[in-house]
Amino acid sequence: MRSGExxxxxxxxxxxxxxxxxxxxxxxxxxxxxxPAFGYLPGLxxxxxxxxxxxxxxxxxxxxxxxxxxxxxGMLATVLSLAIVVIFAxxxxxxxxxxxxxxxxxxxxxxxxxxxxxxxxxLLAPSGWIMxxxxxxxxxxxxxxxxxxxxDPYGLVFVLGxxxxxxxxxxxxxxxxLNQIPERQSVTLSRxxxxxxxxxxxxxxxxxxxxxxxxxxxxxxxxSVSVVDMAVVLLPATSPTLGLLVMRWFNxxxxxxxxxxxxxxxxxxxxxxxxxxxxxxxERVVAAFARPWLSAGGRGKLSRVLALPGLGxxxxxxxxxxxxxxxxxxxxxxxxWRFPDALPRAYSLGxxxxxxxxxxxxxxxxxxxxxxxxxxxLFLVVSCLENEQRNRLNPGRHLLWLLYLPLLIxxxxxxxxxxxxxxxxxxxxxxxxxxxxxxxxxxPYLFLSLSDPYRRxxxxxxxxxxxxxxxxxxxxxxxxxxxxxxxxxxxxxVGFAVSVGQYLPTIFAGGGRFATLTTEAVTLAGxxxxxxxxxxxxxxxxxxxxxxxxxxLWPLWRFRNRRGMRGLV
Amino acid sequence: MTVxxxxxxxxxxxxxxxxxxxxxxxxxxxxxxxxxxxxxxxTVMGPSGCGKSTLLSAIAGTLSPSFVLGGAISLLGRDxxxxxxxERRVGMLFQDALLFPHLNLGENLAFxxxxxxxxxxxxxxxxxxxxxxxxxxxxxxxxxxxxxxxxARAALMRxxxxxxxxxxxxxxxxxxxxxxxxRFRDFVFGHVTERQLPTLLVTHxxxxxxxxxxxxxxxxxxxxx
Numbered sequence: 031m032r033s034g035e036x037x038x039x040x041x042x043x044x045x046x047x048x049x050x051x052x053x054x055x056x057x058x059x060x061x062x063x064x065x066p067a068f069g070y071l072p073g074l075x076x077x078x079x080x081x082x083x084x085x086x087x088x089x090x091x092x093x094x095x096x097x098x099x100x101x102x103x104g105m106l107a108t109v110l111s112l113a114i115v116v117i118f119a120x121x122x123x124x125x126x127x128x129x130x131x132x133x134x135x136x137x138x139x140x141x142x143x144x145x146x147x148x149x150x151x152x153l154l155a156p157s158g159w160i161m162x163x164x165x166x167x168x169x170x171x172x173x174x175x176x177x178x179x180x181x182d183p184y185g186l187v188f189v190l191g192x193x194x195x196x197x198x199x200x201x202x203x204x205x206x207x208l209n210q211i212p213e214r215q216s217v218t219l220s221r222x223x224x225x226x227x228x229x230x231x232x233x234x235x236x237x238x239x240x241x242x243x244x245x246x247x248x249x250x251x252x253x254s255v256s257v258v259d260m261a262v263v264l265l266p267a268t269s270p271t272l273g274l275l276v277m278r279w280f281n282x283x284x285x286x287x288x289x290x291x292x293x294x295x296x297x298x299x300x301x302x303x304x305x306x307x308x309x310x311x312x313e314r315v316v317a318a319f320a321r322p323w324l325s326a327g328g329r330g331k332l333s334r335v336l337a338l339p340g341l342g343x344x345x346x347x348x349x350x351x352x353x354x355x356x357x358x359x360x361x362x363x364x365x366x367w368r369f370p371d372a373l374p375r376a377y378s379l380g381x382x383x384x385x386x387x388x389x390x391x392x393x394x395x396x397x398x399x400x401x402x403x404x405x406x407x408l409f410l411v412v413s414c415l416e417n418e419q420r421n422r423l424n425p426g427r428h429l430l431w432l433l434y435l436p437l438l439i440x441x442x443x444x445x446x447x448x449x450x451x452x453x454x455x456x457x458x459x460x461x462x463x464x465x466x467x468x469x470x471x472x473x474p475y476l477f478l479s480l481s482d483p484y485r486r487x488x489x490x491x492x493x494x495x496x497x498x499x500x501x502x503x504x505x506x507x508x509x510x511x512x513x514x515x516x517x518x519x520x521x522x523x524v525g526f527a528v529s530v531g532q533y534l535p536t537i538f539a540g541g542g543r544f545a546t547l548t549t550e551a552v553t554l555a556g557x558x559x560x561x562x563x564x565x566x567x568x569x570x571x572x573x574x575x576x577x578x579x580x581x582x583l584w585p586l587w588r589f590r591n592r593r594g595m596r597g598l599v
Numbered sequence: 600m601t602v603x604x605x606x607x608x609x610x611x612x613x614x615x616x617x618x619x620x621x622x623x624x625x626x627x628x629x630x631x632x633x634x635x636x637x638x639x640x641x642t643v644m645g646p647s648g649c650g651k652s653t654l655l656s657a658i659a660g661t662l663s664p665s666f667v668l669g670g671a672i673s674l675l676g677r678d679x680x681x682x683x684x685x686e687r688r689v690g691m692l693f694q695d696a697l698l699f700p701h702l703n704l705g706e707n708l709a710f711x712x713x714x715x716x717x718x719x720x721x722x723x724x725x726x727x728x729x730x731x732x733x734x735x736x737x738x739x740x741x742x743x744x745x746x747x748x749x750x751a752r753a754a755l756m757r758x759x760x761x762x763x764x765x766x767x768x769x770x771x772x773x774x775x776x777x778x779x780x781x782r783f784r785d786f787v788f789g790h791v792t793e794r795q796l797p798t799l800l801v802t803h804x805x806x807x808x809x810x811x812x813x814x815x816x817x818x819x820x821x822x823x824x
Binding site for chain 2 (some may be wrong): 421489491496509512
């Protein structure tokens with residue numbers, strides 16, 4: 031009885047506490063970035079407000095082109111990813127190839143951005159895999175040509191990397207959105223009215239779907255405009271983005287650059303807000319122009335023209351992602367792999383034997399940080415969802431905005447300030463700091479993954495169990511949790527995978543004392559030891575994959591004799 | 600061997616007094632009173648949306664907080680409206696049997712048995728109930744491998760094992776085929792009579808109403824315009 035009361039009290043305060051654990055650092059971090067941007071940073075002698083550093087920022091060589099590069103690469107990557115996903119879904123939804131490609135793309139979602147970037151670099155470099163496959167028989171190159179293919183000064187490979195990673199995410203968000211609208215009936219109805227399936231989907235399904243996908247799309251846009259780890263790997267040092275400049279200033283031994291970094295982080299925030307506002311405006315324009323078209327009666331007899339490019343581009347994105355990881359895994363086992371051999375001449379386990387010493391520490395930090403952050407996040411998310419169920423609360427849509435906030439604000443904008451605060455409280459470089467920093471990003475994704483299945487569980491199971499006279503907490507432990515075992519494990523795996531991929535939170539909160547597989551891999555990008563990078567990419571990709579494997583297999587085994595769980599788990 | 604309820608002796612009536620149900624923007628019912636005697640099955644009929652399932656939720660204590668409930672619901676001399684679902688002793692059967700898919704058949708029934716009994720006692724009660732439902736020896740079965748009729752009977756036994764003082768039936772016969780419907784109806788009503796449970800049945804099917812031992816209430820009358 032007593033423990034039940036404690037449980038109930040906890041559930042009631044859980045949503046507020048979760049929000050605090052979550053919004054507190056974000057808002058404090060933003061403040062900690064804005065104040066130094068206007069000259070206030072007592073630790074470094076800045077005790078009065080001034081806008082002097084904004085002048086320095088404007089005078090810094092190349093800053094204008096860096097801001098512009100951040101903007102257009104992020105915009106282009108988001109437009110391309112969304113266009114490919116929409117065209118692909120519109121023309122192939124409901125067919126077997128859609129299911130295949132969706133299953134193929136799902137694992138790429140769990141591979142960290144930096145791992146895909148490193149793999150892509152090898153794939154597309156002058157001495158890379160693709161060049162090896164076509165040399166020398168087609169190109170005549172006996173040696174790697176002297177071309178700036180990847181990284182390229184235009185940032186096209188960088189855009190490509192973003193697209194490869196964002197397509198699976200947008201596809202997943204689209205599928206979860208499609209669960210909420212009557213897709214099949216809409217398409218069937220419009221076909222019976224003479225519309226092709228594709229045009230019917232675009233005219234009827236997409237307008238219902240877009241509002242549900244809006245926040246994920248904004249998150250992709252914010253991420254693409256401000257990402258740092260992919261930019262480190264895929265952009266040459268001479269063509270940085272704003273995020274790269276901020277990191278450069280932040281790491282400068284001359285501490286006055288901290289003020290410049292703060293200004294840069296603030297501009298980064300403005301850039302993301304501006305990009306979202308522009309996107310929002312573009313939505314209005316597209317909607318206004320498309321509206322008459324929706325009811326103009328065009329049946330789209332020629333729409334098959336787009337079907338093949340849609341499939342081709344989606345397949346290409348999958349192929350690039352898969353080949354990126356595969357290439358690096360082969361490197362980790364390569365003994366001798368000279369240009370232009372398509373595959374290594376000789377393989378060895380030497381790498382795995384000799385070089386894994388350095389790998390163990392970062393792997394352990396990755397495992398502990400991700401594991402603890404995912405478990406804390408799960409505890410908070412389940413508490414909030416259970417509270418919602420017990421008190422039959424209707425989740426409002428505005429709450430979803432709050433949840434998305436850390437995904438919409440560029441990481442660097444609040445991590446910079448959060449780091450200053452951590453230093454002030456002597457918490458930087460502690461386990462608590464790094465786990466908390468990861469939690470900020472693990473929590474929203476874990477919530478997104480678990481909230482749907484949790485809310486969709488047939489409420490009559492709970493009602494039946496309660497009407498049998500069992501207490502709330504017993505029903506939670508014996509009915510709700512086991513029925514949701516699979517979605518819970520998947521949510522844990524999602525949270526863990528998100529943590530494995532984090533770069534900036536480790537850098538800012540780790541105080542240089544923590545290295546994860548991801549921070550190590552990004553650091554190695556410049557040194558060109560592909561065998562070693564291959565080892566890290568393998569480990570980076572394998573850990574999240576292992577998590578998803580356990581999440582898929584354990585419930586199958588646990589409920590192997592329960593046919594009714596197959597639909598549920 | 601039969602399953603013996605804890606409180607043998609005459610059952611208690613389920614008494615609804617001056618019930619009103621409202622949403623912020625409209626009235627759903629007003630001034631509804633009904634006494635269901637022990638062993639009686641009162642049938643509530645009416646078009647969907649007339650508030651009959653809302654009435655069941657009100658009695659079971661699962662109303663969504665946007666409803667405002669007025670009046671009194673009493674059972675065993677207690678006012679139910681302030682009690683949580685799990686303390687009301689009101690059993691429910693739905694359209695679907697809702698056997699918990701992660702437990703086996705025996706565990707499903709044992710979930711209904713009150714706490715505070717020894718292992719052997721629990722086992723004996725479940726075995727007896729399985730026997731009554733024609734499911735003897737099926738403790739280990741996966742509920743999903745049972746036939747529709749077996750599942751329906753198991754769900755009733757699970758509810759009866761929890762020793763309810765009243766029963767709410769939310770169209771529990773509508774998913775079964777015609778022949779099975781009649782047999783399961785007799786099975787349920789037989790237990791209701793034997794246990795002297797006041798029972799409220801919500802249905803679309805006039806045949807249910809005919810077979811039910813008790814008054815029939817047509818609900819259009821109460822749906823506030």
